[in-house]
Amino acid sequence: MRLKSFHAKTMSDAMRMVRQSLGDDAIIVATREEEGGGVRVTAAVEEDDLPPAPASGSARGGRAKAPARPVEPEIDVGEVVADALQRHGVPASLAEQLIDAASGLDTEDPRLALGSALDSYFTFNPLPDGRSPVKPLALVGPPGSGKTLVAAKLAARAVFRKCSVGVITTDTVRAGGVDQLAAFTRLMKLKLATVEDPDALAGAFEVHRRTDLVLVDTAGRNPFDAEDMQDLRALLSAGEVEPILVLPAGLDALEAADMAMAFKAVGVRRMLVTRLDMARRLGSVLAIAARARLSFCDASISSKVAEGLTALNPLALARMMIPAEEKAPAVKESAPRRSARSAGWDDDEGHQDHEPERTPERKPSFGRGYEAEDDEPEDGEPEIEPAPPPPPPRRAAAAAKPTKPATAKPATKAKAASSPSSRTLP
DSSP, rough: EEEEEEESSSHHHHHHHHHHHOOOOEEEEEEOTTTTTTTTEEEEEEEGSSSSOOTTSSSTOOOOOOOOOOOOOOHHHHHHHHHHHHHTTTOOOHHHHHHHHEEEEEEHHHHHHHHHHHHHHHHOOOOOOSSSSSOOEEEEEESSSSHHHHHHHHHHHHHHTTEEEEEEEOSSTTTHHHHHHHHHHHHHHHEEEEOOOOOHHHHHHHTTTSSSEEEEEEOOOTTHHHHHHHHHOOOOOTTSSEEEEETTTTTTTTHHHHHHHHHHHTTTOOOEOOTTTSOOOOOHHHHHHHHTTOOOEEEEEOSGGGGGEOOOOOOOHHHSOOOOOEEEEOOOOOHHHHHHHTTTSSSGGGGOOOOOOOOOSSSSSSSSTTTOOTOOOTTOOOOOOOOOOOOOOHHHHHSSSSOOOOOOOOOOHHHHHHOTHHOOOO
């Protein structure tokens, strides 16, 4: 396997370079944003899948022809992307812009096309991992969005990388809010500071002034309650802090977008998506980022603290929306298979099941692909072993000697010897 890294200004440019250098069979191993600007994409490809080298005129025999690659069926990238966006419930106006951007890319991979479209429309800015000092991060959002679990995951990631971490909680109203985060910090041997007002939060910031990463777990706020949002605004004014919006996937697109607009009014610029393991439609996630113009940062795809967070990038989000088995258009099934699949659904509507015709033989059916032997007896009927042919006459006395009649084997023993069903059925 051959690995190669590409540096470009945008993700779409990097993907184009990967395709030109390594071909369509290249696998994206890692993507990251460079500190000086641009992105770096690392791709891998098998040596046999490398595109053929250009022919050299100095080769023996004059011109050397590259081996012809097998012709693959063409894929309508725009159609695959459009189907994926419709299935995820993306608003029509946003879906139309993404389809136009994806159709303009010269690629036959729908996920690369969708990733390029997402990169041209959205911004991706992952959260710091604690290796360099940053301003404190305050996790804000509606009740039940997963802020406490995200705080524990961010703290665990920084501790794993040998960084100093300070954890502060302002969730003193919810029953068990402090105890839940305290259980996590106790396992990581971190001290948990509990504050109730902006002045106490300012003092906690001063204590952790030299800490690599400071995390603030806030109480859930109703984005449509003016008093709740005013309290949150006062809390965030206690110091130089960056609020991070934590929202779960699977919400109503318009409702979630209204929530994001309310939190953006208090200074939110980045969004962290949770519960991706429980959501099958991500249209609301795109609608939130599009309307509130928020940057994607990280995502939580598990309720376990040890599994941590995943940094979102255009290609990772595209892979979530178009799984690997959906890259190619689905092959149309034959009529008998469709009727067999729909038979169970049409029972309630009075339709009869469509079954293939069978000849009236004594052959039990034990499933698809199985055929009983022709000489298998019916239930309860003993199988008679045919008598051997008589030997040729040697002498007149031997011909007059009566032959021994054939005896019938017991039914159970005969079935075990001839019928494969006795080995698969009880």
